[in-house]
Amino acid sequence: MFEWLSGFSPVKQALIGTLFTWGVTALGASLVFFFKTIKKNLLNGMLGFAAGVMIAASFWSLLAPSIEMAEELGQIPWLTAAVGFLAGGAFLFAVDKFLPHLHIGKDTSQAEGIKTSWQRSVLLVLAITLHNIPEGLAVGVAFGAVAYGLPSASLAGAVALAIGIGLQNFPEGAAVSIPLRREGFSRKKAFLYGQASGVVEPISGVIGALAIVSMRPILPYALSFAAGAMIYVVVEELIPEAQQGEEHIRTEIATIGSMIGFSVMMILDVALG
Template identity: 50%
Template sequence: MEVPFFSVLNPLEQTLIGTFFAWSVTALGASTVFITRRVSRKLFDALLGFAAGIMLAASFFSLLLPSIIPSFQSDEAYYWVPVTIGFFLGAMVICTADIALRHLNQKNRDQNSISARTSTEAEFESKTILVLAITIHNIPEGLAVGVAFGAASLGVMGADMAAAISLTIGIALQNFPEGLAVSMPLRAHGMSKIKSFWYGQLSSTVEPVAGVIGALFVVVAQPLLPYALSFAAGAMILVVVSKVMPESQKEVNKNLSAFCFIIGFSIMMIMDLALS
């Protein structure tokens, strides 16, 4: 599928457009605080399941497959090594960041219980930790978009412009419930609409930066492309498995969440296969 408008742009321009679009959908999700103070748990779980399905399908069809196909068709005996290393590194980076954030959050709670700090100081630290956590989990999404456009510009088999665009659309779709998931609890706990929206959209501001880094990396260091693609996939899949799906399965809406997961996965799969 030809995409004339994007074809005349360089990978950095394509990445910036794609990641800013993904950010705008996060902001749209966060803006729901201006309409309502609460969202039903059933709808929230359904949206989380849908987002997890999209992320998992995007990780496989738009990142892992393009990293596997060229390696598989090469003459190297251990063609699977770059993909495996990148995949594990992506997962380990996010896992390590999660452990560090949990330690930081626990330290913050302990200080709150034993010190005489003001509620303002405690609230500021809690918000900082929240923003850090969401920011870290958004880095793989921006990285994935940048790597996808970079791979498409290099003509890598299994990676093309349409696939990169479908990945961007998929990430944008799952960003809507993400923005809602950050801003709505803050609003429910009494934070103002403006502040709740601000923190909700702030979670995706890192995506354009990560995207540009990803695009630059694969264009400048083409031999490392399989590592970069699988790294982004590993990081995204770990976020789905350790964060998104467990959160959607906490309440009584497990079947609904699972069904929405299948819907999200199917939509992303269709988009990727139909547009490629």
């Protein structure tokens, strides 16, 4: 099914995969041309779905292969996975503390990171872009791992991860552009900012693939690093935002969305990988 991709180098495969995820983000962001608002319940469900996909991908596509590869390379599996996982979370924690950004719906005075005089629109885009870094990195590392021919790293598995990330990027793109429209942005500007949040995925994807191709011993660490970064985003940002709204319905909708997202990603990884 994916034979045509095998003719490309791992770096080009990573670029193709992350361009796909970026494209799906833009497709989701294009919904702003048809809708001015989005119901909070639907937004919570979308965020929950994205969280579920990322949680499933962190284990099925990243942590499990990391442990298997560590064994194949003669490393201590549990130590490699734990070190990489915690390092990924620490990296996102540091970026979150230093990069100026502002979450949608909050006043400029509530901007996080280093204090700056940057415009509100720039701060909003940076907040949106922040959690796309580990997604692109995860796809890049997955494709880079295929180059070594290890049993736990398959092209189909990398494609499954890219498809899963792409699926959660569609509602994510809409969840970005439509709220921006509600904040007073024009449809065109809201779309441009919404799709721009995915630009970082091809960049981080290529960087991840290049690093893996150049340094095989870090492969298990890189996989678990990406997993840790993704879980940090889920727990620190996606789940809290998905829980906002009316108390009696917000938890149920976000939880159902997470369950569906997890199941979809698990099916993709097991069926294709």
